Amino acid sequence: MCEYMIKNEKIKAAEVELTGIHGENLGVVPTTEALELARKLKVDLVCTSLFSSPPPCRLISSGTVKEERQQARKKEQPAKLKEIRLTPNIEEHDYDTKRTQADKLLRAGNSVALVVRVQGKEGAKAKVLLEELIQDLKEVGIKKTGIQLSGKQAMVQLDPR
Known part of the structure; x- marks a missing residue:
């Protein structure tokens, strides 16, 4: 996951390739529909890569985002x-x-x-x-x-x- 994640309304693409909370593939959906689903489930819509079209996005609870960032940082640090x-x-x-x-x-x-x-x-x-x-x-x-x-x-x- 990238350091500067784009989430929710900051995603400007017309449609996104959506992955659900439990990793299930929900296919390509309009961004507005994905945002509505995220609000309904009380989670964030997070863009995981900006280098493909449509951009892949996931539905993630905000606590999970912080946890994944911490895990990524731990993995980056080499063993001393x-x-x-x-x-x-x-x-x-x-x-x-x-x-x-x-x-x-x-x-x-x-x-x-x-x-x-x-x-x-x-x-x-x-x-x-x-x-x-x-x-x-x-x-x-x-x-x-x-x-x-x-x-x-x-x-x-x-x-x-």
């Missing part, structure tokens, strides 16, 4: 990548906190980068920690990248399911 930092020698309580944080972010539709800072020979420990986190978050997140060990950190990215 959030980083969660950990250490290889993490305690159980801290691990649970980080897991819960990652779970919330994934459920909200964001991607999560789990980063473990590594010093010396902690690479193997970091990999085990990340594999455990991936396993715990498998119902809400899906692995986008493999576990990447590079210099001072180990990282994996999870996308929401």
Whole structure:
């Protein structure tokens, strides 16, 4: 649906291709007749595209229009990548906190980068920690990248399911 919707009396076309409240096709009808039907049903007549003739219009309750706009805006926003930092020698309580944080972010539709800072020979420990986190978050997140060990950190990215 377009950002600037034309509705009701602002529709200047002589006739419109009308779709009912429940998505049923009502065919091509004169605009005046469509407006009368909209008033009778206490809904809005909304033009969904200006690039065809006759223009397609729908009968929509005003609450539905706002809802559809909000849904469209949510879909437009790309998923954000959030980083969660950990250490290889993490305690159980801290691990649970980080897991819960990652779970919330994934459920909200964001991607999560789990980063473990590594010093010396902690690479193997970091990999085990990340594999455990991936396993715990498998119902809400899906692995986008493999576990990447590079210099001072180990990282994996999870996308929401």
